[in-house]
Amino acid sequence: MVTLVSAARWDVVIVGGGASGLLCAIYAGRKGRRVLVLEQSAKCGLKILVSGGGRCNFTNIWTDPQEHFLSANAHFCISALRRYTPEDFIALVEDHDIAYHEKKSGQLFCDGSAKDLLAMLLQHARNAGVQIKTRAQVQSVEAADAGGFEVAAGAHSFFADRVVLASGGLSMPKISSDLAFRMARQFGLGLVETEPALVPLTWNNSDRARFAHLSGLSLPAAVRCGDNAFSEDILFTHRGLSGPAILQISSYWTPGDSIAIDLLPELDAFEWLVAAQESSPRTRVSSLLQTRLPKRLVHELSGMWFDDGRLGEVAHRDLRELANRLHGWVLKPGGTEGYRTAEVTLGGVATDAVSSKTFEVKQVPGLYIIGEALDVTGWLGGFNFQWAWSSAFCCAEHL
Numbered sequence: 001m002v003t004l005v006s007a008a009r010w011d012v013v014i015v016g017g018g019a020s021g022l023l024c025a026i027y028a029g030r031k032g033r034r035v036l037v038l039e040q041s042a043k044c045g046l047k048i049l050v051s052g053g054g055r056c057n058f059t060n061i062w063t064d065p066q067e068h069f070l071s072a073n074a075h076f077c078i079s080a081l082r083r084y085t086p087e088d089f090i091a092l093v094e095d096h097d098i099a100y101h102e103k104k105s106g107q108l109f110c111d112g113s114a115k116d117l118l119a120m121l122l123q124h125a126r127n128a129g130v131q132i133k134t135r136a137q138v139q140s141v142e143a144a145d146a147g148g149f150e151v152a153a154g155a156h157s158f159f160a161d162r163v164v165l166a167s168g169g170l171s172m173p174k175i176s177s178d179l180a181f182r183m184a185r186q187f188g189l190g191l192v193e194t195e196p197a198l199v200p201l202t203w204n205n206s207d208r209a210r211f212a213h214l215s216g217l218s219l220p221a222a223v224r225c226g227d228n229a230f231s232e233d234i235l236f237t238h239r240g241l242s243g244p245a246i247l248q249i250s251s252y253w254t255p256g257d258s259i260a261i262d263l264l265p266e267l268d269a270f271e272w273l274v275a276a277q278e279s280s281p282r283t284r285v286s287s288l289l290q291t292r293l294p295k296r297l298v299h300e301l302s303g304m305w306f307d308d309g310r311l312g313e314v315a316h317r318d319l320r321e322l323a324n325r326l327h328g329w330v331l332k333p334g335g336t337e338g339y340r341t342a343e344v345t346l347g348g349v350a351t352d353a354v355s356s357k358t359f360e361v362k363q364v365p366g367l368y369i370i371g372e373a374l375d376v377t378g379w380l381g382g383f384n385f386q387w388a389w390s391s392a393f394c395c396a397e398h399l
């Protein structure tokens with residue numbers, strides 16, 4: 001890691017050497033600012049390394065600021081996401097000859113490893129003259145007597161004209177901190193309640209007893225909670241349900257809500273059952289269902305949703321009821337797996353405290369907040385990194 005060159009006073013101290021902190025440092029450094037990044041871990045960018053199964057889903061080419069982000073202020077993210085777009089970040093990746101591919105739905109992943117992306121950011125930071133101090137956990141940021149800010153990390157104090165809080169959210173507690181939220185309280189900024197998001201949902205007690213043994217089973221489905229629905233895979237686990245459709249809906253789920261799962265989103269189940277009854281009346285209901293659903297799941301639903309007679313013996317009324325259940329399996333999750341397995345934090349520093357153009361805190365000139373620490377949360381699929389890059393770049397432009 002880069003060795004620290006002492007400077008009595010930095011132009012900019014950036015707290016957090018993750019996605020947003022590193023990109024902000026690069027562009028501020030390129031403008032000739034003397035930039036110091038303080039990172040609590042032994043290494044920068046740990047979340048970049050674990051992201052996307054080690055290949056980092058670093059952006060999404062279909063990023064739509066009005067569709068793919070949650071915030072108490074839906075308009076806040078629009079400006080930055082339009083000023084620094086997926087194409088801008090892709091240009092950086094291509095300049096560095098990092099091979100990438102679209103997995104699905106605009107999601108871009110490194111062909112090789114997320115390590116390549118982190119190495120790119122660190123090299124650009126070095127080239128821009130950025131200094132990085134690792135194992136430097138910041139405890140406090142305060143207005144300094146001589147103007148600017150004093151940033152305390154362990155036994156050291158650093159002085160800077162400007163401070164950028166890029167310390168992220170609460171997911172993966174071992175490598176996170178609540179610094180941005182503590183600082184928000186200290187400076188009198190609003191906080192939108194934080195919750196784990198993009199997180200597996202857990203069974204309630206009775207569903208656990210019934211479905212936990214289906215662990216490992218995965219199938220395409222459409223999952224709805226209120227007005228929001230996502231069509232992707234769901235995955236049964238010992239603890240509950242996971243998979244992309246569940247992670248997506250978790251951002252809209254609050255304790256006590258039910259979710260409805262459509263197990264056959266691509267067809268009209270009633271029409272299918274009636275047609276099969278006419279063409280193959282001697283076929284058992286379970287045998288028919290197994291042509292489209294995993295055997296273990298059908299076995300579990302047998303007796304609960306249908307009596308496993310021959311199709312020809314089942315009344316239309318019962319076929320209708322089975323079709324309704326297949327299209328709308330209602331479950332009441334017991335909770336979520338929490339920050340340990342969540343990809344992001346929903347909520348955060350209230351955006352009305354911050355300029356959407358510069359990311360400067362309105363009440364505290366010289367203090368900036370970017371990335372996941374703010375109340376902006378992307379859908380699964382590369383949108384959270386894009387928010388980190390966009391907010392970081394726009395902030396750096398004004399440093």
Ligand SMILES: Cc1cc2nc3c(=O)[nH]c(=O)nc-3n(C[C@H](O)[C@H](O)[C@H](O)COP(=O)(O)OP(=O)(O)OC[C@H]3O[C@@H](n4cnc5c(N)ncnc54)[C@H](O)[C@@H]3O)c2cc1C
Nearest residue numbers: 016018019020040051052057138168177371372382384385
């Ligand atoms: C398992 C996992 C997989 C993910 N996969 C994807 C994906 O594929 N695509 C996607 O778009 N998003 C993904 N995300 C989300 C994405 O990683 C984050 O949204 C993004 O990293 C946020 O960037 P950030 O700079 O705001 O915060 P971070 O990248 O979390 O960086 C914050 C940095 O600040 C440091 N820090 C915190 N507190 C202090 C302190 N007090 N002093 C000094 N340093 C401090 C942290 O150590 C960290 O390095 C994933 C998240 C997880 C957990």
